[in-house]
Amino acid sequence: MDTNVDNRINILLVDDEEGFRQTMAKRLSRRDMVVSQASDGRTCMEILKKTVVDVVILDVKMPGINGIETLKTIKQKYKNKVQVILLTGNAAVNDGIEGIKAGAFDYLTKPVEIDHLENKIRQAHETILFEIQKQKEREYRLNLEKKMINTERLASLGTMSTGIAHEINNPLAIINESAGFMKQVIQSPEMDSFLQKNDLLKGIEKIEKSVKRARKITFQLLGHVKRQEESIGDCNVRALIEETLNLLKKELEDKQINIRWDMDPEKTTIWSDPYKIRQVLMNLLTNAVHATDKNGFITISASIVKDDLILHIKDTGVGIPKEDLSRIFDPFFTTKSFDKGTGLGLFVAHKIVDTLNGDINVESELGKWTCFTVRLPNYTKNGNRTDDIKGR
Ligand SMILES: Nc1ncnc2c1ncn2[C@@H]1O[C@H](COP(=O)(O)OP(=O)(O)OP(=O)(O)O)[C@@H](O)[C@H]1O
Ligand SMILES: [Mg+2]
Structure with a gap:
């Protein structure tokens, strides 16, 4: 189920008394709320699965799964993304207290005064919006931290590696020159009688290949530091x-x-x-x-x-x-x-x-x-x- 973030509050009215439901639905709709209805706990859970609901108004006394059980299932599944307001009988304060313990936003006793209910619904909706905002902030902070850790890591690696690249360039040039000189000597006719001439040549070529790779590395690392031309x-x-x-x-x-x-x-x-x-x-x-x-x-x-x-x-x-x-x-x-x-x-x-x-x-x-x-x-x-x- 998605969480609704537009201004209209989505209500799910759960009560087995059809007459009460219809009247309440009409009154709440007139107050710019989108109202769905369910006559029992099972239907309530099905509607929640398919529809965007912010606040459930839940009758405690219902046949089948009672209100408190339904409330527990809602809280287990949707946590603070859906708020629940319980409706209890006049003499059933205990139900209300039990409901609050189980995570209900509040409880109201029947008969319900519509202005009072509307206030409670709006307050419950506020807490959902606040939760969404907090969640967004948490995600934003987490992303930022991840990005900063990554950037810092890359930055320090970068500084270190460009320093090393610079230092390595000189010895690389000397290795390359010396290998070239050795190649020249070995290839001269006087060395023809030397039995391991070819092995030596192979060794020197390996040195040259590795120097080439090391040069490619230093070139990449220094390329963005040493600009060929100042230009913008x-x-x-x-x-x-x-x-x-x-x-x-x-x-x-x-x-x-x-x-x-x-x-x-x-x-x-x-x-x-x-x-x-x-x-x-x-x-x-x-x-x-x-x-x-x-x-x-x-x-x-x-x-x-x-x-x-x-x-x-x-x-x-x-x-x-x-x-x-x-x-x-x-x-x-x-x-x-x-x-x-x-x-x-x-x-x-x-x-x-x-x-x-x-x-x-x-x-x-x-x-x-x-x-x-x-x-x-x-x-x-x-x-x-x-x-x-x-x-x-
Ligand atoms: N377009 C791409 N498609 C698939 N894999 C990619 C692509 N671009 C990069 N990669 C992967 O990311 C790795 C790192 O890329 P990077 O350009 O940093 O190094 P490289 O290409 O391996 O070596 P070089 O330093 O020569 O560029 C590559 O080895 C490859 O596995
Ligand atoms: Mg590459």
């Missing part, structure tokens, strides 16, 4: 996507991947940092191409909503298992082989989008599709948002 300006995202696809042309053609566009080309320009956006596009589109099988589709859509550019990159590829969705933005998380992936593409994309004050999200269905959504704020020339870009 008109940024035609459609044109940037086309440039990126052009760089991926060979793989796109080999796999005969179809690109579908869904955007108004006139409405894809924002004021932002094209270098940063290009790197995000590169990382996302490379993943999409990797994930998509032969003859698959990549759909790219963009639109400006309020001041933001919303970009969707959807592929009909292998999809992402649910248990991996929360880890794909972590540094070094990869499902690819040693020479194919470093697990940094999405980590870096996330960091860049974060510095542009945007956000990036993913949805996926395993074996069917994956869709990345990126929101990029438009930094207007005249507004002061340009100054807000983090780290500028």
Whole structure:
């Protein structure tokens, strides 16, 4: 059963006396309430299952399941989403007290004074709205905390890993140079008589391959820190996507991947940092191409909503298992082989989008599709948002 949040209160009147029910229903309807009726506890539970009800007005004395039992079942199933007001006989105060203990909002004795009942109903409804509000706040806080923990974790990992990347670059260059020198020496004619020449060459090639991978890692990690050019300006995202696809042309053609566009080309320009956006596009589109099988589709859509550019990159590829969705933005998380992936593409994309004050999200269905959504704020020339870009 859904909880109703519009202004009209939904009442369920449960009483075995038909005449009383009809009269009350009419009177409450006149006071702008939506009234359903039930003649016993069982029907009451059936109606609750199918209809939106805020407040149940429940007669205690009924044949079959009595009011108190019905009240207990309602509270067990719907907790504070449905409030119950009990109607007791004049001499049955105990029933009312027992009802309050079992979770009733209040009890009224028959004959019922309609204004008094209306007041009670409105008060009961208020508590439901208050509960909904509190629940929303709890969820919002929980989400925010989760997001903050994630962002902080990524931020500290980012600072640490870019520092390490920087330190590693120098020894890497020395290893690479030395391996090159050793290769040269081994390949010289004087070494032809050396029996383990080929084994040595294989060893050196392994060193070179590993250096290449390590370089790819440091390049990704430092790429978004060391900008090739300080730049912020008109940024035609459609044109940037086309440039990126052009760089991926060979793989796109080999796999005969179809690109579908869904955007108004006139409405894809924002004021932002094209270098940063290009790197995000590169990382996302490379993943999409990797994930998509032969003859698959990549759909790219963009639109400006309020001041933001919303970009969707959807592929009909292998999809992402649910248990991996929360880890794909972590540094070094990869499902690819040693020479194919470093697990940094999405980590870096996330960091860049974060510095542009945007956000990036993913949805996926395993074996069917994956869709990345990126929101990029438009930094207007005249507004002061340009100054807000983090780290500028
Ligand atoms: N479009 C996609 N479809 C399916 N899985 C994806 C997609 N994009 C990312 N992934 C998953 O997320 C993982 C992490 O992606 P990420 O781009 O960070 O690293 P990578 O592609 O493995 O390596 P690289 O550092 O070379 O980009 C991938 O290994 C893959 O498992
Ligand atoms: Mg990648």
